[in-house]
Amino acid sequence: MPLNSSIMAETLRPFVYWGQKNDHVSLKVDLRNVSNETVKLDDDSLSFMAVGHGVRGENLYNFEIEFYLPIDAKASQYRINERAVEFRLQKDVVGEVWPRLTYKPIKHPWLKIDFDKFAIEEDSDEKLDFEASENDLIKKFRNSSMKNVETKSLINFNYLFLYNLFQFVGFSYICGSMQYHYYKYGEDSKLNVFESVGSQLLCLQLIAFLEIFHSIFGIVKTKIIPTLFQVLGRNFILLIVVFDSYLQHVPALWLLILVWSFAEIMRYPYYMLQTIDREARFITWLRYSAWIILYPLGIFLEGTIILAGIPMYEMSKRFTLVLPNAYNFSFYFPWFLQIYLFSMVPAGYFQMNYMYKQRKKKLANFSLHSKKD
Template identity: 50%
Template sequence: MAGTLRPFVFWGQKNDSISLKIDLRDVTIDNVNLTEDRLETSFEGVGAQGHNKYSFELDFYLPVDTENSKVRTTDRAVEFSIKKKGAEVWPRLTEKQEKLPWLKIDFDKFAFEDDDDSEEDAEKMAAEEIMRKLEKDLKENSVKSIDMKATYLFTYNFLQFVGFLYIVTVLSYNFLKLGSVAKEKAFEMVGYQIMFCQTAAVLEVIHPLLGLVKTGALAPLLQVGGRNLILFLLVLQDVRLQIAPVVWYLLMTWSTVELIRYPFYMFSSIGMDVKMITWLRYTAWIPLYPLGILFEGTIVIMSIPLFEESGKFSLQLPNSANFAFYFPWFLHLYLLILGLGGIQMMKHMHSLRKKKFGSKDSQKKAA
């Protein structure tokens, strides 16, 4: 015989009592312990898992009257009739709001009966009560889901904002302290931080796929993918790129964009619209995006002779795969992709800005 299992338990209620039907055949009651607040049982019989030992425990929603409660066995079930201590409708059977897969509603016995009501009216009241309970549970679950989503998005955007604020602060402070020498040490000073933030930014491609945000996945894929290619496949691979002053300008440009973008999303996740941040979000990209594309393109051009020299990421024939790949050629192609992708990204931002603020013509007409 297998270990102890849970039987299917069907429950119903009247104004003054609870009914339980345990779905077991050829059953023997091993133990029944009924108190005001709890029912503990164990049986041996034939249920959904065949002939086995079955048991379950329930903590009642409200106290019950143990003296006037009864239990009986039939050929097909064990039936409890448990008196409530007060004549009142219970919104659920158990003390805690939990979903027990083995506990089912017995609709045949889920009715409210009193001396003045007909059976039809009682059944109607029971159905209405069940619907109200279901609606309440759905609303509560929906609110919890929205709260969890908003909390997660707010926290993610806040942490990213803090990360990029740290990068801008360190780069600016050292530039003021050391002058142009600080530009050659930009990656040394904040390399780990920018790599962490850009790795975390991959989540922005996943968020729309999971339905956490309403925007599409293409725009963040282009931005995050392009940045990570520059950062991890180029700058990280050669110290000569890391000490190039253009890296300082690129990290400052990226970070300045994010110091505007993340607070915008942070407040949007909780339904707030800070007008200055909103205006900056849809305006600051006009100078910053072209600068970012310029600096990224500069790094790609600088890296081509370095990868020609090192041969890193290139695959030459003969080899077992019978396939050749020359990474510098890919970088030449990527310059074209960078230009076209940058234009597409700026068109996308222009479209969002136009949608948010309207065109100049419409603003003049409105004036």
């Protein structure tokens, strides 16, 4: 039966029933006669949109789920039948018990437990008693989930929120200070920017090493490689600037610090809101859109500084080891800078490709105008 335009304009949530076993998570989307489906499944999330007959009749339904833990998307699959859409999501870690389906501890009215699909064997050879009443099972999972939620909420608010707030205030100060000095001293301020904000920038970027550990220990759900590239890359640029006075006065440094600051002023408020399970649509859009300009510009400016530093380190011989020495090892730092300069091309592509995929995922069904869930 064809849908009229007024029905198609309304987007609804279908009922989704979930369960799990030791090796996989199952989802059943309660839609019949599904057509025009769009499914985007990766290791961290699922996005679904389709026309079908659900709780509000024939309509357009969609939902997005960010998983509690990563899955193996390549080994996962789904099928469409006349009564429902069924997903079989392969767990990345077999035997890991999920206290809830979603990464954030938010209760969605359209997300239900499928009691027939829960069958978990614990390491102690004890089994959940599925002959117990549904209330007992709900209570068990609720208690397990609440312990995780309370612990995570405590870490999020008391540590992550304050960390992101500190970084946001720090980069806002740097950006404001640079604008003040430019207004007061004009073009001369660009040559002395490291004297004005260098110590503050060094402090913030050294503290940013914590973000690597946040990713390693699972405090945040961010992939480790992009975090390593950004933190180590920026600190390497600062290293060669700190040990060469000429590089502290090149005009490109002023613009690079400004680009870094703009990027972080947009990034950290987004993370602050994430820690308290809130979203400002404009901030989300900025977070996943501003990089389109800032990332290529930042890579170009970092390359400019490295290129300017090669002859300086050729003359100073700093960080260069020549034979003979106690280590019986030679290292020519300007050559390393040249290799690093060329490696920025694939590394930059990797970073921008990662952000492009993130943008597609986060803004796939995104609107700057608020929508009802």
